[in-house]
Amino acid sequence: MTFGEQYIAFKTIVIKEVLRFARIWVQTVVPPVITISLYFVIFGNLIGSQIGDMGGFRYMDYIVPGLIMMAVITNSYANVVSSFYGTKFHHHIEEMLVSPLPYYLIVLGFVAGGIARGLTVGIAVTGVSMFFTDLSFYNPLVIVSTVILTSALFALAGLLNGIFAKSFDDISIIPTFVLTPLTYLGGVFYSINMLPEFWQNVSRANPILYMVNTFRYGFLGISDLSLGLSYTIIIGFIVTLYSCTIYLLRTGYGIRR
Amino acid sequence: MANALSIQNLTKTYANGFQALKGISLEVEEGDFYALLGPNGAGKSTTIGIICSLVTKSAGKVHIFGKDIDRDFSGAKRMIGLVPQEFNFNVFEPVEEILVNQAGYFGIDRHTAFTRAEQYLKQLGLWDKRREQARDLSGGMKRRLMIARALVHRPRLLILDEPTAGVDIEIRRSMWRFLTELNQSGTTIILTTHYLEEAENLCRTIGIIDKGELIENTTMKRLLGELQTETFVLDLKAPISAAPRLSQDDCLRLVDETTLEAEITRDCSINFLFDELTSHGIEVLSMRNKTNRLEQLFVNIVEENEQAGMAR
Numbered sequence: 001m002t003f004g005e006q007y008i009a010f011k012t013i014v015i016k017e018v019l020r021f022a023r024i025w026v027q028t029v030v031p032p033v034i035t036i037s038l039y040f041v042i043f044g045n046l047i048g049s050q051i052g053d054m055g056g057f058r059y060m061d062y063i064v065p066g067l068i069m070m071a072v073i074t075n076s077y078a079n080v081v082s083s084f085y086g087t088k089f090h091h092h093i094e095e096m097l098v099s100p101l102p103y104y105l106i107v108l109g110f111v112a113g114g115i116a117r118g119l120t121v122g123i124a125v126t127g128v129s130m131f132f133t134d135l136s137f138y139n140p141l142v143i144v145s146t147v148i149l150t151s152a153l154f155a156l157a158g159l160l161n162g163i164f165a166k167s168f169d170d171i172s173i174i175p176t177f178v179l180t181p182l183t184y185l186g187g188v189f190y191s192i193n194m195l196p197e198f199w200q201n202v203s204r205a206n207p208i209l210y211m212v213n214t215f216r217y218g219f220l221g222i223s224d225l226s227l228g229l230s231y232t233i234i235i236g237f238i239v240t241l242y243s244c245t246i247y248l249l250r251t252g253y254g255i256r257r
Numbered sequence: 258m259a260n261a262l263s264i265q266n267l268t269k270t271y272a273n274g275f276q277a278l279k280g281i282s283l284e285v286e287e288g289d290f291y292a293l294l295g296p297n298g299a300g301k302s303t304t305i306g307i308i309c310s311l312v313t314k315s316a317g318k319v320h321i322f323g324k325d326i327d328r329d330f331s332g333a334k335r336m337i338g339l340v341p342q343e344f345n346f347n348v349f350e351p352v353e354e355i356l357v358n359q360a361g362y363f364g365i366d367r368h369t370a371f372t373r374a375e376q377y378l379k380q381l382g383l384w385d386k387r388r389e390q391a392r393d394l395s396g397g398m399k400r401r402l403m404i405a406r407a408l409v410h411r412p413r414l415l416i417l418d419e420p421t422a423g424v425d426i427e428i429r430r431s432m433w434r435f436l437t438e439l440n441q442s443g444t445t446i447i448l449t450t451h452y453l454e455e456a457e458n459l460c461r462t463i464g465i466i467d468k469g470e471l472i473e474n475t476t477m478k479r480l481l482g483e484l485q486t487e488t489f490v491l492d493l494k495a496p497i498s499a500a501p502r503l504s505q506d507d508c509l510r511l512v513d514e515t516t517l518e519a520e521i522t523r524d525c526s527i528n529f530l531f532d533e534l535t536s537h538g539i540e541v542l543s544m545r546n547k548t549n550r551l552e553q554l555f556v557n558i559v560e561e562n563e564q565a566g567m568a569r
Binding site: 001002004005006008009011012013016023087090091092094095096097098099100101102252256257 | 271306309310311312313330331332334335337339341343345346347348349357358359361362363364365366367406410
């Protein structure tokens with residue numbers, strides 16, 4: 001395929017993916033916004049007012065970036081895993097497989113769809129957060145780059161889950177038993193400096209910690225970890241997951257008989 | 258000039274050890290209307306799946322108009338349109354969008370895609386349904402939607418896997434007319450079907466697969482020429498108590514008092530049969546083939562293959 005044809009094919013997948021979650025916005029965009037709003041009210045306002053400052057900021061200000069990131073992570077992941085598995089389950093994947101689409105375009109198209117939903121929900125949650133706090137934007141470049149890279153990373157992880165999934169149960173196991181615990185333990189609600197040294201070291205094995213801290217740095221200018229290390233880890237994960245998905249699609253795993 | 262399809266020693270063994278294809282080789286000429294027949298589970302859909310990259314082959318080579326599907330993946334796929342056996346579109350998408358998206362996967366811009374979608378939806382009688390979700394279409398409409406989708410990138414080789422399954426006779430005949438015109442305009446067509454009348458009416462060449470092997474590959478004319486006998490059913494005007502004995506050949510059997518079955522060999526004329534019946538005072542109201550000619554041959558060939566397999 002020529003570059004122009006590849007661009008058209010990529011755009012087709014992205015439009016299809018965006019329309020998919022936009023058509024069912026009551027199921028895909030509204031629930032996370034409501035859930036995160038409850039976090040703002042309960043943890044930020046009610047409990048947060050009793051906690052006091054954290055890292056030199058009001059507790060509400062401290063948790064807002066982490067909560068936005070939590071919404072972005074879960075939605076980027078959920079979008080791709082459910083869309084790709086649904087495509088496989090109902091055999092629409094065959095529409096792509098019989099076409100000359102290279103595998104990397106299939107991956108990029110689904111990932112772009114995941115990023116689109118992650119950002120849509122992220123922006124909506126950010127808008128709601130402004131009712132609870134005066135958001136500051138310390139470094140917009142860090143905010144934008146972190147949210148896009150993190151969204152891409154979890155969209156890829158969702159795609160990998162979708163490739164391996166053989167039933168609808170398989171697409172809920174990872175979000176429930178892996179993603180949610182890692183997000184809650186990823187420094188959304190607290191600074192790892194509050195933890196004993198042993199648990200600080202354990203927390204450093206959690207990749208979500210780096211994303212949340214870098215994102216928080218973009219808003220507040222504070223981070224428990226080095227930005228360079230965080231970007232390296234995020235990009236490292238993206239490259240690894242991308243390579244795995246391409247390899248699996250090329251071998252036909254989960255998509256061809 | 259390269260053939261539309263060239264398959265050499267194609268084998269497929271599934272992970273559970275089942276050998277679906279045992280070294281099939283076949284050629285389909287450009288412009289042909291080819292029937293790929295076989296009993297259920299013979300390997301037809303596996304063969305089509307491999308040609309269209311839906312199934313991974315174990316060994317062998319496949320060329321589409323001279324392009325190797327392993328080496329020139331993109332070039333080969335551009336020339337194939339597939340109408341699969343099962344509905345495989347997103348039933349929640351509008352009909353027109355399904356076609357436009359499919360064109361997009363082939364790198365066709367949206368303007369051209371909409372123009373082609375309009376052309377094929379009109380030709381296949383679906384234009385009024387273009388804004389409806391695919392799930393609201395009837396079974397026959399869904400089948401026609403899959404044909405329109407397979408054509409939107411203008412393939413030179415169209416493969417149809419049981420396209421008329423579960424479709425009423427009126428729609429089936431309109432689909433036959435459409436496919437005949439498409440073939441006459443230069444598109445090579447490969448058809449699998451269990452309606453052997455359909456294959457006999459439409460196709461010029463025929464391949465029969467059984468147990469993963471190609472057991473017949475010839476022209477329809479030559480194959481039908483191998484038929485030694487045909488059985489006709491005769492509806493009689495008045496009841497009779499026994500089948501009359503003919504002077505040359507004892508080929509009549511009484512089914513019920515007003516129905517006779519006549520097995521006629523190739524070298525025996527039907528005129529002779531009617532002369533004999535008239536001489537016995539039997540008047541025939543109507544006559545029809547007991548089975549479709551191709552169906553009779555198909556059953557014979559598959560049964561022979563079965564017996565040969567048991568002997569091995």
